[in-house]
Amino acid sequence: DTGVSQxxxxxxxxxxxxxxxxxxxxxxxxxxxxxxxxxxxxxxxxTYFQNEAQLEKSRLLSDRFSAERxxxxxxxxxxxxxxxxxxxxxxxxSSPTGGVGGYTxxxxxxxxxx
Amino acid sequence: ELKVEQNPLxxxxxxxxxxxxYCNxxxxxxxxxxxxxxxxxxxxxxxxxxxxGAVKQEGRLMASLDTKARLSTxxxxxxxxxxxxxxxxxxxDMRxxxxxxxxxxx
Numbered sequence: 001d002t003g004v005s006q007x008x009x010x011x012x013x014x015x016x017x018x019x020x021x022x023x024x025x026x027x028x029x030x031x032x033x034x035x036x037x038x039x040x041x042x043x044x045x046x047t048y049f050q051n052e053a054q055l056e057k058s059r060l061l062s063d064r065f066s067a068e069r070x071x072x073x074x075x076x077x078x079x080x081x082x083x084x085x086x087x088x089x090x091x092x093x094s095s096p097t098g099g100v101g102g103y104t105x106x107x108x109x110x111x112x113x114x
Numbered sequence: 115e116l117k118v119e120q121n122p123l124x125x126x127x128x129x130x131x132x133x134x135x136y137c138n139x140x141x142x143x144x145x146x147x148x149x150x151x152x153x154x155x156x157x158x159x160x161x162x163x164x165x166x167g168a169v170k171q172e173g174r175l176m177a178s179l180d181t182k183a184r185l186s187t188x189x190x191x192x193x194x195x196x197x198x199x200x201x202x203x204x205x206x207d208m209r210x211x212x213x214x215x216x217x218x219x220x
Contacts, residue, residue, distance in 0.1 A: 033208055042202055042210040043157070056207070091156060093208070102147060102159040103208060 004106035006092050012112045013082055020078045021109045025094030032075050033103065034067055035091040043091055049075060050097065082113045116141050120203060120211035127193050127218055135214045137186040137203035146186045147204040148177050151213070157202065161188075193218045 005024040013019050025032050030051050035043035046065065047057040051072035064082075069075040079086055089110050093103040117140040127133050137146065145164050149157040161170045163179035163186060170177050174197065176189045186203055193216075200213045 035210075042212045043204075045207075045209055048207070093157075099145065099147075099208070100162065100164060102162040104159065105149075105157040107156045 004092055004094050004104050006090075006106035006109050008109055009107065010110045010112075012114060015084060015113055016081055018078065018080045019082060019111065020076050021090055021111075022074060022076050023092030023094075023106060024074045025092070026104055027073075028096065029094035029104075030072070030097045031095045031099065031103075032069060033093045034075070034077050035093070037089045037091055037108075038087075046077070079111075082111075084113045087111055087113045116143075116205065116209050118203060118205050118209055118211040120201075120214050122214060123212060125214055125216045127190075127216070129194055129218055129220055130192050132192065133190050135188040135190070135201055135216075137188070137211055139184050139186075139203075139205045141184075141206075142181070143184070143206040144181060145206060146179050147208070148186070148188055149202045149204065151200045151202065153200075160201075188214075190216075195220065 007022045033048040034046040036046055037043045045058050047067050049069040052069050064080045067077045089108045091108045092106045095103040119138045121136050147162055148160040150160050151157050161177040166181040168179045174191045179186045195218050198218045200215045202210050202213045204210045
């Protein structure tokens with residue numbers, strides 16, 4: 001297992017289209033986080049899972065965003081009716097429960113909405 | 115709501131100099147994480163601090179945690195150009211500060 005994998009690496013979409021990103025965490029990691037990062041800013045928390053349970057979702061997140069982790073393994077993040085303001089890097093991170101050993105980040109998916 | 119504040123936000127320093135980056139947070143937390151991010155890259159874990167008084171060192175970087183003061187520091191000793199990056203702290207359930215963009219000049 002080589003780390004956290006995110007797919008695709010880059011996505012260009014037209015405004016109003018739906019997009020879905022995938023994150024494959026390190027296999028034994030129970031916790032999985034999604035973040036959004038824009039240029040010059042810190043990662044902004046979106047949501048996190050403990051196994052298949054979505055334990056918290058940022059209130060900053062509109063209902064156009066949804067995330068799943070159906071079997072407690074990989075996760076998907078979907079954005080419906082994309083807007084130009086959704087253009088950002090979307091990062092996934094995973095950790096064993098409690099995060100004692102730190103979190104491992106994927107390389108991210110860069111979304112551009114045109 | 116948890117707030118994580120880093121300062122300075124921008125830091126330009128000469129090679130060989132020492133400096134400290136500060137991370138303040140607003141609620142009780144018993145763990146703190148430091149990460150490094152190079153331009154266009156993802157985040158790399160540097161340190162995990164799990165208790166009050168924890169101190170960890172790796173090369174020219176040393177991190178400490180004071181949970182009573184709700185403060186963590188990242189100290190840079192004898193900076194070199196390769197340390198140029200953005201450094202983030204994150205608290206508890208991975209809420210991040212805005213980052214400190216460090217540039218080390220020859």
